[in-house]
Amino acid sequence: MQNDPLIITCAPVGAELTKKDLPNLPVTPDEIAKAASEAVRAGASIIHLHVRDEWGRPSQKPGIFQAVTAKIRECCDCIIQYSTGGAVGTALRDREAPLALKPDMGTLSMGSMNFGADIFENTTETIRHIAHSLKTHHVMPELEIFDWGMVDNMITFQKQPSFPEKFHINFVLGVPGGMSGEISNLIHLIERLPQEQTWSVSGIGRYQLPLTTVAIALGGHVRVGFEDNIYYHKNEPALSNAQFVERIVRISQELNRPPATVAQSKMILGIPQIAGAKNS
Numbered sequence: 001m002q003n004d005p006l007i008i009t010c011a012p013v014g015a016e017l018t019k020k021d022l023p024n025l026p027v028t029p030d031e032i033a034k035a036a037s038e039a040v041r042a043g044a045s046i047i048h049l050h051v052r053d054e055w056g057r058p059s060q061k062p063g064i065f066q067a068v069t070a071k072i073r074e075c076c077d078c079i080i081q082y083s084t085g086g087a088v089g090t091a092l093r094d095r096e097a098p099l100a101l102k103p104d105m106g107t108l109s110m111g112s113m114n115f116g117a118d119i120f121e122n123t124t125e126t127i128r129h130i131a132h133s134l135k136t137h138h139v140m141p142e143l144e145i146f147d148w149g150m151v152d153n154m155i156t157f158q159k160q161p162s163f164p165e166k167f168h169i170n171f172v173l174g175v176p177g178g179m180s181g182e183i184s185n186l187i188h189l190i191e192r193l194p195q196e197q198t199w200s201v202s203g204i205g206r207y208q209l210p211l212t213t214v215a216i217a218l219g220g221h222v223r224v225g226f227e228d229n230i231y232y233h234k235n236e237p238a239l240s241n242a243q244f245v246e247r248i249v250r251i252s253q254e255l256n257r258p259p260a261t262v263a264q265s266k267m268i269l270g271i272p273q274i275a276g277a278k279n280s
């Protein structure tokens with residue numbers, strides 16, 4: 001709804017960047033917890049989490065997710081959403097492993113695509129596996145839609161009784177190889193959703209600011225953070241993840257969409273409100 005509180009997700013790490021790309025990319029558990037708590041203090045209520053191993057490489061090891069989650073929980077209250085996408089090329093069994101820790105939310109990518117020079121593979125079997133894991137562990141899914149055909153996939157899967165009945169959707173627009181971040185693309189995508197379906201948008205790189213602004217005006221929700229964009233303005237690297245959240249909060253206040261609290265976000269998404277019961 002157009003005046004509902006705005007759910008702001010921050011994706012502070014991602015799996016594709018390194019400190020060489022951005023020296024202030026958080027990669028250690030302490031750095032990730034600090035980035036997450038700054039983002040939450042600025043107005044984010046969901047942290048989309050990727051973690052890194054001791055060498056800073058992307059990892060899906062449950063032990064690392066658990067350690068980083070505990071550190072984030074020490075610093076702030078937020079909804080923690082584990083990535084099951086991992087990095088391009090991560091094996092299926094590794095991708096779904098952290099869901100056994102029963103995070104508040106977990107992602108589910110709805111199809112395969114070129115991802116820059118790589119292939120992000122999500123076969124029907126992969127989607128079925130991860131969907132089953134999310135349902136078995138009672139984790140609220142966020143479906144990641146990178147391209148038009150993934151909406152059709154979602155509609156097909158939704159008819160199957162084994163697929164989770166309730167989920168949030170995040171449109172990730174602007175990945176080279178996926179759907180570009182033109183505003184008209186977002187409009188076409190949301191026209192295919194039922195009125196009551198919650199959705200957010202991630203705009204990659206230069207698409208981030210226009211897409212998130214339009215999403216706020218349209219009654220959707222938004223994701224920002226280094227995973228999607230490292231530039232605050234053209235040729236000006238962002239200082240922190242929180243800097244992106246602060247900008248969104250300023251825009252959302254002008255558009256009469258106050259940032260949602262954690263409790264409000266849980267209510268909007270249908271996540272049980274039992275504080276600290278999950279994965280603390």
Ligand code: KMH
Nearest residue numbers: 015083084085086088107
């Ligand atoms: N790293 C991308 C290949 C997710 O987190 O679920 C996939 C990704 C999606 O980031």
Ligand code: ZN
Nearest residue numbers: 014083085227
């Ligand atoms: Zn991700």
